[in-house]
Amino acid sequence: MATAIEIFKHLPKKNCGKCNFPTCLAFAMQLANQKVKLSDCPFVSEEAKAKLEASSAPPIRLVTVGDGPRKVELGDETELYRHEKKFFHPTRYAIVISDEAGEEEAEAKLRRVHELSFERVGQTLALDMVAVRDDSGDDARFVAMISRAAKAGLPMVLMSERPEALRKAVKEAGLKRPLLYAATEANIDAMAAVAKELKCPLAVRSGDLNALADLAERAVKAGVEDLVLDLAPPRAKDLVERNTIVRKNAVKKTFRGLGYPIILNACGDERAVLKAMLSTMKYGGIVLLDDLDPAHALPLFVLRQNIYTDPQVPIQVKAGLYPVNDPGPDAPLLFTTNFSLTYFTVMADIDKAKVPAWLLVVDTEGLSVLTAFSAGKLSAESVVEAIEETSAREKSSKGVLVIPGMLSRMSGKLQELSGLKVVVGPRESSGIPKLLKSGQA
Numbered sequence: 001m002a003t004a005i006e007i008f009k010h011l012p013k014k015n016c017g018k019c020n021f022p023t024c025l026a027f028a029m030q031l032a033n034q035k036v037k038l039s040d041c042p043f044v045s046e047e048a049k050a051k052l053e054a055s056s057a058p059p060i061r062l063v064t065v066g067d068g069p070r071k072v073e074l075g076d077e078t079e080l081y082r083h084e085k086k087f088f089h090p091t092r093y094a095i096v097i098s099d100e101a102g103e104e105e106a107e108a109k110l111r112r113v114h115e116l117s118f119e120r121v122g123q124t125l126a127l128d129m130v131a132v133r134d135d136s137g138d139d140a141r142f143v144a145m146i147s148r149a150a151k152a153g154l155p156m157v158l159m160s161e162r163p164e165a166l167r168k169a170v171k172e173a174g175l176k177r178p179l180l181y182a183a184t185e186a187n188i189d190a191m192a193a194v195a196k197e198l199k200c201p202l203a204v205r206s207g208d209l210n211a212l213a214d215l216a217e218r219a220v221k222a223g224v225e226d227l228v229l230d231l232a233p234p235r236a237k238d239l240v241e242r243n244t245i246v247r248k249n250a251v252k253k254t255f256r257g258l259g260y261p262i263i264l265n266a267c268g269d270e271r272a273v274l275k276a277m278l279s280t281m282k283y284g285g286i287v288l289l290d291d292l293d294p295a296h297a298l299p300l301f302v303l304r305q306n307i308y309t310d311p312q313v314p315i316q317v318k319a320g321l322y323p324v325n326d327p328g329p330d331a332p333l334l335f336t337t338n339f340s341l342t343y344f345t346v347m348a349d350i351d352k353a354k355v356p357a358w359l360l361v362v363d364t365e366g367l368s369v370l371t372a373f374s375a376g377k378l379s380a381e382s383v384v385e386a387i388e389e390t391s392a393r394e395k396s397s398k399g400v401l402v403i404p405g406m407l408s409r410m411s412g413k414l415q416e417l418s419g420l421k422v423v424v425g426p427r428e429s430s431g432i433p434k435l436l437k438s439g440q441a
C-alpha cells in the first residue's frame, strides 16, 4: 500500500473539499489507511488512477473459489501479525476423494463432508470444500467422481496435472470456478491456457520459491491472475518457514510475485493434522486432507475460529431476553452480559438444571461480567434499562432478579432502582443449577 505522501503526489491538489476532507493531503492520509475510496475524489486523472490503483491493490490477491453462497474467498490479507489487525479470510479445509475410490469409500467421505459441522459460541464451524484427485488417468472416471462430489454443493478443487482432463471435467460437470490444481514447470503453459479459457483460479506448485514466483509470473502473462501458491513443504518446519517468507515478502515488501493465497496438500502425510494446524496458524489459505475425523476436526476448527476472530472485537451475542426450558411467568429472571463465552456458559448451566428460567442478556459491547463492570459498561442503571426494554418484568412476574455473584456490590442499588428482590447468585456459573433447584430464586 502506498504511503500518504506517495498518494498525495498523484492527487489534483485543488483542496476543494469535494471528497469531504478539507485538503488533498488529509484525503491522501485517509486513503493510505484504507478508510476512503479513490473514487471519492472526482478530479483524479485516468493516469493517476491507474498508478494509484496498482499501488493500492492488496498485497495478497483476493481469490474466489466456487460460486454462489458457499463460495470461498482467500487472501486479501494485509498483516503479518494478528494483533496488528484482523485476519480476514480463514483457512479452508477440503477432503480429497480419489477417482479410484470405491462406492463405499466415496459415500463415507461425502457423508463426512456434511457431518463435520459444530456449533461454538453461536457460530457454525464446518468443512468448506471438496477435492477430487485424478489417480486413474481415465477422463470418464475423473468426470464421474467430480459430478458425484459436486452434489455436496461445496466449492471444489480439481486435482490433476492433465489440462485436457480438467477442461473436460469442468465443462461436463458444469462447475463454476473450481480451483485447478496444480500447474508445475512441466505443464504451466497448457494449464494456464485452460484456466484462462474456463475462467478458473489456478494453483501453481514448486518447492523453490524463486521458481514458484516465475511460474506465477508466467501464468499472469498468459492471462490468469487468480492464483494460489503450493510451496510443497516436505516437513512441518519447511511449511512454517516457507509460508512466513511468502507472507513477509508479500506484505512487507509488496512483492507481487508471491502475493497470492497459499494451498497445502497434506494428503498421504502422517503428520497431516499437525501440518493443517501449522498452516492455519501461519497464513494458509486451503488445506487438502485425505480425511478428517471429528476428534481432529473440532480442535482444528476452534483454532481457526480463534485466529480469525478480530482480537479487538469480542465475539458477542444479541442482547435481549432469552427463554430457557420453556418458562412461564413464574420462572425466575437471571441476567448476564452479551460476551459470547459468558452467555453460552450461563445458558448451558441453566439448561442443565432443567428448570425453566428467563435469561436477560445485557449489552456490554461483548465484555464479560467483571470486565464490563470495571469498565463502566455494566451498571445497575443499564440492567434496569435492559429490563424495561425487553419487558422482562411482565415475562417473569416473580419479582425476583438473580445477579452474577461477582456483582454483589451492585445488589443494593439494583434492588432500589428496579423494585425487584435481588438474589445474589453464585460467583461461578456452574453453581446456577444448584441455586435454581433450591427454589431460592
Ligand code: SF4
Pocket (backbone or CB within 6 Å): 011, 012, 013, 014, 015, 016, 017, 018, 019, 020, 021, 022, 023, 024, 027, 040, 041, 042, 043, 044
Ligand atoms: Fe483534493 Fe480531490 Fe479532495 Fe478536492 S476532492 S480536496 S481535489 S482530494
